[in-house]
Amino acid sequence: MxxxxxxxxxxxxxxxxxxxxxxxxxxxxxxxxxxxxxxxxxxxxxxxxxxxxxxxxxxxxxxxxxxxxxxxxxxxxxxxxxxxxxxxxxxxxxxxxxxxxxxxxxxxxxxxxxxxxxxxxxxxxxxxxxxxxxxxxxxxxxxxxxxxxxxxxxxxxxxxxxxxxxxxxxxxxxxxxxQKPKIQEKKMFISFSDMEIISQLDEKSARKKILNALINYYSASQLTKIGPKGLKKKIDIEYNNLCKLYKKK
Structure with a gap:
């Protein structure tokens, strides 16, 4: 070999x-x-x-x-x-x-x-x-x-x-x-198996997956408070973390 x-x-x-x-x-x-x-x-x-x-x-x-x-x-x-x-x-x-x-x-x-x-x-x-x-x-x-x-x-x-x-x-x-977690803490934002899947996607598709995960994670009132700019910032942070974790280029 x-x-x-x-x-x-x-x-x-x-x-x-x-x-x-x-x-x-x-x-x-x-x-x-x-x-x-x-x-x-x-x-x-x-x-x-x-x-x-x-x-x-x-x-x-x-x-x-x-x-x-x-x-x-x-x-x-x-x-x-x-x-x-x-x-x-x-x-x-x-x-x-x-x-x-x-x-x-x-x-x-x-x-x-x-x-x-x-x-x-x-x-x-x-x-x-x-x-x-x-x-x-x-x-x-x-x-x-x-x-x-x-x-x-x-x-x-x-x-x-x-x-x-x-x-x-x-x-x-x-x-x-x-202690018993609050409702919004009962589930992981992105599971480790989902992280692996997202890491294989191109940037546009990966960001879309992260956006969907955020929408499923937060309640409607929480998303309203976060706002479009805050949501974009969270997507940027999570995408950058995934890039660092999986050495995505």
Whole structure:
């Protein structure tokens, strides 16, 4: 295979399952922030010292993010947030599940699945950089170890500008983020699956889709208050965010 084609699915995107998981307002907020900021190009990726999780020593020779790994990181950060349980501080999904839903799993000609692309990103970058912590637990009935349990660190949230103090504030006020949402907050403005569809459209069609989503999201009275200029501004913002997220040109 030519070197330029050695990566399967060079632009992975997180696609949540059809049976949508109920997420808290905090996670919704965090996912929105992570969608608006290029987490793969955060200054943290270049300023933090990578630490060997086994020895605690600084890794002098360390593989930074190339573009393919950067694309994988953008997808898996959203997936980890989607499956993150605030109370247990655990990502409630296996690495295989994360790989499958981010398009990072590959299959050989004989049909064997590989999740190496996701596991290497976790083992060789996210964990040494201190964004996550991983733990393996030995199975009682088996001689091997069950898949890693992943927890998110405050540094993970700093990738998209959520500080540790802000996290503590959220966690100390659980009712604020688990209260029954208001009518206009019951649905997402644009679902992540719809984002992917819109990202494939030309600019005119994409803006029209965003406009329709805004019309469905806001009530008639709210749209009147927003006005034509405000609506255009919101469309511009959402379209620009989509362009940044999916590198749309």
């Amino acid at each position: 030519p070197r330029k084609n050695y990566i399967y699915n060079p632009k992975p995107i997180f696609n949540p399952p059809q049976n949508k998981r109920k997420i808290s307002k905090f996670i919704f907020y965090a996912m929105k922030k992570a969608s608006e900021i290029d987490v793969a190009r955060s200054n943290l990726n270049y300023t933090l010292l990578p630490i060997d999780p086994k020895t605690g020593n600084v890794l002098p020779r360390f593989r930074r993010l190339n573009e393919h790994r950067a694309c994988a990181m953008r997808a898996i950060v959203l997936a980890m947030l989607y499956y993150f349980n605030i109370n247990s501080n655990l990502v409630e999904a296996s690495i295989e599940k994360l790989a499958d839903e981010c398009g990072l799993s590959t299959f050989s000609d004989s049909g064997n699945k590989s999740i190496t692309r996701a596991s290497r990103l976790i083992n060789e970058f996210l964990e040494p950089m201190g964004f996550i912590k991983c733990k393996r637990e030995k199975s009682i009935s088996m001689s091997n170890y069950i898949p890693k349990r992943i927890s998110l660190t405050p540094m993970f949230f700093m990738l998209f500008d959520i500080s540790e103090s802000k996290i503590k504030n959220y966690l100390s006020s659980p009712t604020k983020f688990f």
